[in-house]
Amino acid sequence: MRLIIPESLLTTYLAAAAERPPASESVIPSVGVGDPTTDGDAAVLVATGDLGAWVETHRVVPTAGVATTGRVGIALGTPVRADMIDEPVVWLRDVSTTARLLVRATYERYYGTPVVGWTTTGEGAQVVVVEGVEALRPPETGFRDDVGRAWFILNGVPVVTHLLLVPMSADRPEVDEATRWVQETGGLDKERRRKARERLAAIAGIPAAELIEFLAAVRTTLEPSDLDAAKLIFQLARDPEHPTPSFAVVELLDALAEPDRVPDGTDE
């Protein structure tokens, strides 16, 4: 089964692992962005905001994905402190749906002011949403606040940025193999992680120490409660264009396993 891994700041290690030759034939990872119309037979690591597009063909694996309790690489850039802006218009500058949802879910509660307008052109905006390496760079002027920090303080749960999805038709060994691959970051060792960081640092112009701190807060094994955290992004964002999706979930083997029991009241 193919396993598609998107390239992003938070999936740096996963993408680096996916570029290596596959260790087994049952899961063949590659870097890219999946398409629900053509990748119905592939496992996909999907950005949480894009989950809705996959619910017809895929199930969610509740134990693998990408989550962080630190910065998330989605930030607000403002000329003054964001909570000093009275009637903010927010520019969603080429950002992902996840970024859009996270900003919607946090802005008013954290900064105390409702957003009066959203724009994709920048017109009239005092707040710009930036994503990826730019979100980690210190601003040349003004302020830059990572949204992940606000989310965590407000909700006490991690930001779940990606979920592992498997085709409805995938069998148990395939699901397990894909799950393991994501949880173990494709077996990427310390040295290869360092190289991946260095490559990114060189491209992005961010100090390696900054990237170490950022990536250290990222985990790829999810807890069952993390699915609720993923749903919470949609619920709090209340974005009419992206309602909370209903999705099928792969049942956990532990939950299915029945322990051997001796019924009460028998003669044994």
Add this chain to the structure above:
Amino acid sequence: MIQVGIDTFVAAFPDAAGGMAIGGVEAMRQLLERIELADRGGLDVVGVGEHHRREFLDSAPAVILAAAAARTERLRLTSAVTVLSAADPVRVFESFATLDLISGGRAELVVGRGSFVEAFPLFGLDLHDYDELFTEKLDLLLAIRDNEHVRWTGRFRPPLTGQGVYPRPVQDPLPIWVGVGGTPRSFARAGALGLPLMVAVIGGETHRFAPLVALYREAGRRAGHPPERLTVGLHSLGYVAETTREAVEGFYPGYARTFTAIGKERGSPPVTRAGFDAQSGPTGALLVGSPEEVAAKILRHNDALGGISRVTFQMDTADLPHETLMRSIELLGTRVTPLLR
């Protein structure tokens, strides 16, 4: 109804040059101004700690509270906490009974063993007797509260042979709470004595104290005390600003400095931003945020602990400027308190 208050250690932190950023006179003037505002602004209680350290000017809480009594009309005035282990209960009672007279019946005591230990060598006490000292002195303090003339013998103080202890307070009985940290035995003791409990939660997650609070209530029930007597208060580090962003970013630098310094003395690692963020979250101990977020958090803690009657904000350990603290007190009175009633 949850009463809302502020606690203070009268912090006066050193500046970069090692001197005091503001002098003691100014620190006291500012503190009394904040207490006056709390009184006018609808808060219910002010607590003054007791330390014997350079950076906290609260070694004589009853004196500070007496000054506060003269400038306020409504606020309950309490210690937070009186380090009873290191004090003479007769003198403690006399001071707070006097405060009760000055304030027209608004004095209270929260007594505890103390989380700092400077008082022990200062007053010639042995830290090995940490708990026994408290047990014995609390026994004497309660005896004095309940009886004008006391016959009492103990290990750490000369006996009382029926002498009177004066003045007698306006309130009968003078409210005496037990301040506790995370020691189960302390919770059980307070319950068994039927004394109100003030739980200091300055780190971790508040709901994790629920089993200890249940232990307190169970010990009280077994000792035959009615549930309404077994009240629970919560003391936490806190700071309210107009927005959560302002509160968090404003509180963190001073908090990190103070608790990293305290941690160094106690062998704890430095404060990290990630740890601070976690504790600022919905279930964390820090009551830091916008009025609405903080009120919601207090109500969550109230549910988790099976009902609290009082919450107090320790605000001055983060080295925030006086004007900022004034604004925070105003927000507590005008925007947090109404949400809790």
